[in-house]
Amino acid sequence: MSRKGRHQWFRVLVHTADATLEFSIQPKTTGQELFDLVVRTTGLRETWFFDLCYENTKGRMSWLKREKKVLTQDVPHIQPLPFHFKVKYYPEDVTTELIQPVTQNLFYLHVKQMVLDEELWCKAEHCVVLASFAVQATFGDYDPELCPPGFLHDMRLLPERILNQYQMTPEMWEERIVECYKNYRNMFPEEAKMKYLAFAQDFEMYGVNYFPIKNKRGTLLWLGVDALGLNIYKSNDKLTPSISFPWSEIKTVSYNDRKFVIKPLDKHAVDLVFFSTDPSVNKTILQLCIGNHELYLKRREPDSIEVQQMRAEAAERRERMDKDRGRLIREMQSRKLAEREKDKMSIKLKRAERKAAQTKQDLSRMREAAQILSEKVEMAEVETGLLLAKAQEAETTLQQMLHEKERTEQEKQDLVRQARDAKESAQRCMLNHSCCDTCLRWRCCVAGSPPRETEPRPHPQPPQRHDSRLEAAIKNISMDLEGLQIADRKTTEDQIHEQNAATGETKYDTLSRITRGSAKSRITFFEEL
Structure with a gap:
């Protein structure tokens, strides 16, 4: 080239x-x-x-x-x-106007970044809910094994303003986000993104482009351009518009140098005139007014062929998603049943293992008892041998004693015979009286002495163990955060929102109130600000 x-x-x-x-x-x-x-x-x-x-x-x-x-x-x-x-440009209702997944994803990422960059104000409990939707869109259903404590540490989910306003650690914020996140079971990531957008579109600053302007009296104000019309805000309050002019009441928008002229459809009303403080943004204001007005009219016309085709494709996607959800629920139920059966089998297996271990222990104890009995038998055999030996010894002793007895009996008989012989001899001889008396006493003594017997020895003895649930979640988070906010770190928007909440007025109540009356009366009110 x-x-x-x-x-x-x-x-x-x-x-x-x-x-x-x-x-x-x-x-x-x-x-x-x-x-x-x-x-x-x-x-x-x-x-x-x-x-x-x-x-x-x-x-x-x-x-x-x-x-x-x-x-x-x-x-x-x-x-x-x-x-x-x-x-x-923003839709009036994200749930009906954002059709394609790619469009929904781009809007989700855009609004999420605005919340984190604090371009879109919201209170703390709403930030927690948005963060829980973002976690569902990123991780899918909550799983305690895949979502251990600290798994959100590296994710940016809350604005710095919220983190600085409350005396809470990252772990405390994560705990509250996860409590909401657990409620979104069977919600697909695409649905979580749309829940995020549907929740965010109710915020006061959602979809509003702000520009500094002045009225004829030189009062500094804010011009807010959004999908529904033009809103006028006081210089110190971007949350609560003072006047609103819907696109249905506006005929043309034009500017010359710093001067903007809004012509209403009401022929009896004068033109709405204001002055921009920065001429470089005049074309941007005009472009936004023209573009939002065209989309406002387009929404109230029948859908084009292309949009009808996209809606039909979206309906088919939703139908497939519902079928996938039903199949997923059935699979989860089957999985739960299988896990329940698995738990039962696991319990039975543990019982069998415990029983086998107990049987093993019993067998071991029986073996030990058998060993002890064997040792006792051996000891008994030894003792029996000793007893037999002692019995044999006793038998021998008894035989000896019997022989001794027989010998003694023989000796006794001999003595008796001798005594008889001696008596006879004494009677014959009669040698002298003293000798006979002595022989008589000796003979009587020998004849009257009983034989001595030995007593036998005794034998030795042997040894012996954003539905009602979403509203409830927001209320619980609000109660948890109560008392933890640092008062001197509240922003102007925080204080304004508290005042509006005290009166019970919502974003849509405000829009309804500020569009009451004729365009002429509202223009007059604007000029007197």
């Missing part, structure tokens, strides 16, 4: 909410052509909510003009040229 040819292409980086895209454009490429490139690449069909913006040479964010060439606009002279693909 020649040097001239190389300079006919310029690199462009487009940052979307979830990706960064790179393109090459020519000097003649228009904003519309670059926008179409981004749309085709992302697969987006609901293009009317989005647009491309960039930081101009003065350091301010500007919307890219579709009808003009990209390089002829006030873009910085750098390569690659950075652009941002952002939400420009």
Whole structure:
């Protein structure tokens, strides 16, 4: 490629909410052509909510003009040229107007970033609920094994304002987020994102673009441009509009230099006139007014063929999602039954293991008892041998005693015979009286002496163990946070919201109140602010 040819292409980086895209454009490429490139690449069909913006040479964010060439606009002279693909217009009701998943995801990421960057004010308990929806969209159903304490430590889920206003540790915030998160079982990530958006669209600052203006008296005010119309706010209160002019009452919007003129449809009402404090944003105000007014009218017309087709596809997706949810619930129920059966079998197995262990212990004890009995038998056999030996000894002793007795008896008989013989001899001889008396006494003594017997010895003895549940969750969180907020760190918005809450007035009550009366009376009220 020649040097001239190389300079006919310029690199462009487009940052979307979830990706960064790179393109090459020519000097003649228009904003519309670059926008179409981004749309085709992302697969987006609901293009009317989005647009491309960039930081101009003065350091301010500007919307890219579709009808003009990209390089002829006030873009910085750098390569690659950075652009941002952002939400420009908001729907009146996200649940009915955001049809495609890619559109829902881009809106979800955009609103989530606004909450974290504190561009969209909300109170602490609502921030906790939004964080729980974000966790469901990221992780799916709560699982205690996959979500241990501290698993949200690296995720940015709450604005710094909330973290600084309360005397709470990250662990305490995580505990409250998880308590809400546990209630979203069987909610798909796409549904969690839509729950996030549906919850956020009820906030006072949702979908409002603010611009500083002055009325004819020079009073500094805020102009809020949103999907329903124009709202006027006091300079110190962006939450509660003082007056509102719905698009249905506005005929035209125009400006000249700093002066803006809003022509109402009411022929009896005078024009609404205000002055911008920064002329550089006049075109942006006008673009937002025209774009929001066109979308307001488009919503009240029959859907185009393309939108009808997208709605039919969305209905089919919802039907498939419901079927998938039903199948998932049935699978979970089957899994629970299987786990219950598994638990029962596990209990039975543990019982059998305990019984086997007990039987093993009993067998071991029986073996030990058998061993002891065997040892006792051996001891008994030894003792029996000893007893037999003693019995044999006793038998021998008894035989000896019997022999001794017989011998003694023989000796006795001999003595008796001798005594008889001696008596006879004495009688015959009669030698002298003393000798006979002595022999007689000796003979009587011998004859009267009983034989001595030995007593036998005794034998030795042997040894012896956002439904009612969502509302309830918000109420519980509010009660938990009560008393933990640091009073001197409350912002102006916090104080204004507390005053509005004390009166019981919601965002929609306020919008209903400030649109009452004729356009003429409201314009008069505006001029007197």
